[in-house]
Amino acid sequence: MGAYAYRAPSSVEEALSTLAAEAAAGNRAQMLAGGTDVMVQMRSIDKGPRTFVDVKHVAEANELCIGTDEVFIGAAIASAVLNESQELKSILPGLIEAADLIGSTQIQGRATIGGNLCNSSPAGDTIPALIACGAVCVIASSGGNREVPTEDFVTGVGTNVLEPTEFLVGFKIPRPKGRTSDAYLRFIPRTEMDIAVCGAGVALTLDDSGVCTAAKVSIGAVAITALVVPDAAAALVGTTVDDAALAAAADASSALAKPITDKRGTVEYRRKVVGVLTKRAAAIARDRALAL
């Protein structure tokens, strides 16, 4: 008891048995992906012994598979690696731009989408983007894999549905079909490398005449978890995503937001800006879909 340790399992089974053994021994185990949050927290707000269980050697967590119906993104893949996949960027541009917004070149060499979700910050940039594109979390569990929609994964500030003996293996995302695209925007007071004041992710599908047939909108940093905005999606569906529809979607996001006032922004400001971001992200997703 009371010591740091490090394990690097090479398979899902070995990782699960490592987590189970640590739990049985009364040790705290913590999954380690890129470490860009974990290492900082270990030295500041979350000191204390634990066993690090490195997910980066688990084969499934490193898998990137772009299938005809589904995309699988392993939880341990660094965002710089994802960003180098031109195919992934072309089919899920919003998700990749969200990952690309996080941190410097150095951070992106380590940081992962899986880690961003498991850190479960209200301001995690990839979370609204994952929700918008319909990502489902694949969680390794002793009874086999279980799947949880991303919008149901985070339960509060820094908390999520993972049991101590479970871990996130990756994401299943329906491969966008036809004229389907996505976009993510966030607001920060400088050009890059800051924590979102608020953010908005939009995915939508247009038919041949440019009418929106499906949409999903998610907003971040305006509540304790990222929110799905059904009314914003409803405002876009059945329209050509024109100015009136965009304005209605913006209003729906602003209405649903439950932000707090802190050093990054006030309640009133965040409520206003999250609407603007919703509108702009929807317009970008529309233009991307039209270009397909």
Place this chain on the structure above:
Amino acid sequence: MSKVHVSTTINGDSVEFLCEPHQSLLDVLRDELGLTGTKEGCATGDCGACSVMIDGRLVCSCLMLGVEAAGVDVTTIEGIAGPDGLHVIQEKYLEHAALQCGICTPGFIVATKALLDKNPDPDETTIRYWLAGNLCRCTGYDKIVRAVQDAAQNLAYEA
């Protein structure tokens, strides 16, 4: 507390070391291996002074455990110069006086090497965004950008 035995490659040499499971790669490099060219600025991944390359990819060594270096290829500032002297990037930093106090310089040079390995002809915007994770408290950014541009040109002539 039991130390962990790690086998890795640093600057082309096979290296073995013992470290604590929670010791950062930065602390291992500096305190266990005597490779003090890599600097600690913030130890929170914000300043880039501790930049190294892992299998050719730029990372902050303060945000990596020493044990995570097992089996990878680590490049530190000590591995940038060749047997015949300074690397062109280092020469150009000197020539352009792209350093003042010098604490950020090893990180900047490793970051520049990683950039030019990936993109031999970056435009100024690309250079500035790539190096945005390296902070210089003396604010010598403009000379640094000029040095990187000049190094890129020289490397292109050599190639």
